[in-house]
Amino acid sequence: MKRKVLLIYTGGTIGMEKDYETGSLRAFNFENIFEKIPEMKLLECEVSVHPFKIPLDSSDMGPEEWKIIANYISKNYEKFDGFLILHGTDTMSYTASALSFMLKGLRKPVILTGSQLPIGDLRTDAKENLLTSLYYTSLYENDEAVLQEVALYFEYKLLRGNRSLKYSAEFFDAYQSPNYPILGQSGVHLNIEKEQLFRADKDEKFSADLNISQDVLFWRIFPGMQVSHFHVLPQMKVLILQVFGSGTIFNTEKTKKTLQQLRENGTEIVVVSQCISGGVTIGKYNNSNVFTEVGAISGTDITAESAITKAMHLLDNPNYSGTFSENFERNLRGEISE
Template identity: 75%
Template structure:
């Protein structure tokens, strides 16, 4: 019996083709993908296509679109064995992270992929990304899905979605997972490292929690920054600060006074690192002690994309008991390592 995979096409470069007369890129009707890629009919799975009515550039993807994707997966969860989301590359890590928090009790694969070149380009990376993603989205052993989480497949690597970031706009190998090992790799053989796969310890039934709150602000600090700008911050519920190294910031008394005032206004402060690899460790350096003093929350080794979408999901979410700080510090679906403070 062939496994059934629902392919959700949201837009992006992968759904374009080049007009070789004009040299411009144009979208094609993704409902005709089997004509573009007859190889899909030879797959050991049945593929059903659901394109967005209006394909979107990934820069237009946000909470409403995350909810649309989650709703499609929920409505079709019992009818399909796996799900493949085709997505533009620029914000794919945000969408993968958001879905990882929204899809509760997931026991089937949800794979996201895209491409750096259009599917109609002679040198495209789209076909390999699409075909191998379908393989991973339909991979079962002993009637159980091997992958039971949200993942990104790109350029021969399968990565945990909420651990990824896009680091190259030029190379086919566009994504990295700096603080977590790869889940699988495509070569002569298609491999999975089962020790790295996520399993829901609660073993709850699948459901969608589509709560997203947008009262979040992300701010990257830099040398010579005028702290008076912080006073212009509206009363956001959560401020995510991207700081130096393992958690350092300017040591001036004005820094403490400014951040303490933000906290006194009721704003939660989450601290993440500007470094791609590694994480936050309060107390490692003197210039990080300020965050412990004001009651900031360590983002540990989370990516900025995961920290932002996790904060959006948790803030004012009635389904979570306890404080925002306690819930944010929990490892919900493999987005953090148990390290640092």
């Protein structure tokens, strides 16, 4: 039985080719992808292509585009066995994280991939990323999808989408999942680490929750920063602070008063680490105790991309019971370690 895969092309380097007259990259008609990669016809799956009418650079991908993708997957959920999203690399981890929260009760694979070089380049990484992603997207055992979550595939590695981050603009091996093991690896055999896979609750039905609020601000703390600048910021509902190491910040009375005032004004404060690996442990050092005093939320080992999109999804979302802090601290889609 051939599995049916819906390929959604949003834009990015993977769908570009060089204009040899100008030397610039331009998007090609992605409906002709089978001519660019004839090997796709040899796969044991049927691929249907749905390109964005206007391909977008990944820097232009945001909440509205996340909603479009999630809604399109929802409308076609019963028609296809898996979904592959081709995306520019710069913000792919944001989209993967956002979709992981928006697509509830997922029982089918949703994989994002892209490339560092265009398909037409002689040294391109696009073909391998695309072909292997299609293999993973159509991987079923006993009539059940092996992968039932939002994942990201790049340079032989399959990663949990909301655990991924782009760490290199130069190398083909551009993505890491520093706080969670890889889900699978492509070599001579197509491996998958089943014990690492996420499964939704058995009684949770699939649905697309399109709630995304943009009243979220991300701020990186740096030595010498004037915390008083927070006073001139417009009112925001969630402030994500990326702090030092395992969760420290300046140990001053001004810091405490500023954060306390934000909380009194109704702003939720989420604390995440600037370190790629590891996470926040409030109380480990004295300079983190201020977060307990003001009632801030620990992001533990969540990535910045996942923290931002999780906050955007949860904020003012009527589909969740409990407070924002209670829901943020919950492990919803495998984005934080238990």
